[in-house]
Amino acid sequence: MSVSIDIAGLRTERVAIVPSPMAELGMALHTLSEPGHHPGLQGWATTVAAGLDPSLADRMTDAEFLWRSTFSDLFMPFAGVPGGRSVPGATLAEELDLLDRLSDEQFVDTALEFTCTLPYSTAGASALADARTRRRALYLAAARGPRQLDFTERLLGDPPRIRGWLRRFAEDCDAAFFAATWDRLRHRLAADARHKTDLLRRKGLAEALTAVSPVVTLDAAAERITVDKLGDGRTATGDGGLLLVPTSLGRPHLTVLHRYGWQPVLHYPVASPELSSPPSVEQLLLRMTALSHPVRLRLCRHLARSAYSTGELAQAHGMTAPEVSRHLGVLKRAGLIITRRRGRYVLHQLDVTVVARLGGDLLEGVLR
Structure with missing residues (x-):
């Protein structure tokens, strides 16, 4: 299981290592909505959340699926600009302008x-043009709740309006808390980018990638970068470039933007992890036994990002609903997932605080 990037023909000068204020805003919003993913940032998240204007806090829930469960690529608009050569802007305003492109x-x-209704690594029908894709998007949005369904209906009905909503929301977040956070983080991120750029120029791409993470490897003969993740995907630089974007708020997430037609991006953490205490021996045995099956481990990767129904998981993994139910039962008995009912939907989600107690390596593997 891995994500591969075909870099055939890629020249060193087309590899850019640049911080992104908008990508960091996306991770800030993710941390605020899922503080359990980031034990070392709970103090920051608590302080920011306590100081938020109630109306802004309420708006955060309208489209939280953009940052809570998927780290939406909308927070890296530079990667989607046609031509595959754009880089992150120096300011949030510059990157919001790229979003408009x-x-x-x-x-x-x-x-x-x-x-999960649209192809990611391959071309597919757009929800704006294909009625079947549109219906399925609305059906799956309904499983997330009425706010998510309402937002999706407005998104499909009037994209420019939602684009404007997102811009205003980002600007309000910047004024409320992010500008101060970015001012504190940007120097460290810039220093990390300079260090890895120096490695790239002096010692080559392999050394720079090793410095990013030991799970990122370069096969020079095959002209391919491989990122070890609990998921599969593929992309290529083609005639464009490769972007490496450091994050301070993003640990333990190492994300790979491999959307079809977009410039590949490695979004990698630079902060040091802070791990939780280990569980008891009895809990460890029960939970590690539950996680010893590769299918259950892959289910955990989905469940760590959002709550899903059995049917959604079955379709995503090419399994039958009874097969998925059996695996979910094992995970539930081990205390690894939380199940709740929302209307006629039964949704399951990984308890990331429990996984964190099992160890940092496991948590990073599931969230990477």
């Missing part, structure tokens, strides 16, 4: 990634 189809299909 995405087509309506790009904007809508990227925002709907949370529904």
Whole structure:
């Protein structure tokens, strides 16, 4: 299981290592909505959440699926600009301008990634043009709740309006808390980018990638980068470039943007992890036994990002619903997942705080 990037013909000068304020805003929003993913940032998240204006906090829930479960590629608009040569802007305003350069189809299909209804690594029908894709997107949005369904209906009905909503929301977040956070983080991120750029120029791409993470490897003969993840995907630099974007708020997530037609991006953490205490021996035995099956481990990767129904998981993994139910039962008995009912939907989600107690390596593997 891995994500591969075909870099045939890629020249060193087309590899850019640049911080992105908008990508970091996306991780800030993710941390605020899922503080359990980031034990070392709970103090920051608590302080920010306590100081938020109630109306802004309420708006965060309208489209939280853009940052809670999928790290929406909308927070890396530079990767979707035609030509595959754009880099992150120096300011949030510059990157919001890049967001305006995405087509309506790009904007809508990227925002709907949370529904798992659209192809990611390959070309597919747009929800704006294909009635079947549109219906399925609305059906899956309904499983997330009435707010998510309402947002999706407005997104499909009037993309420019939602594009404007997202811009205003990002600007309000910047004024409320992110500008101060970015001012504190940007120097460290810039220093990390300079260090890895120096490695790239002096010692080559392999050394720079090793410095990014030991799970990122280069096969020079095959002209391919491989990122070890609990998921499969593929992309290529083609005539464009490769972007490496450091994040301070993103640990333990190492994300790979491999959307079809977009410039590949490695979004990698630079902060040091802070691990939780280990569980008891009895809990460890029960939970590690539950996680010893590769199918259950792959289910955990989905469940760590959002709550899913049995049917959704079955379709995503090419399994039958009874097969998925059996695996979910094992995970539930081990205390690894939380199940709740929302209307006629029964949704399951990984308890990431429990996984964190099993160890940092496991948590990073599931969330990577």
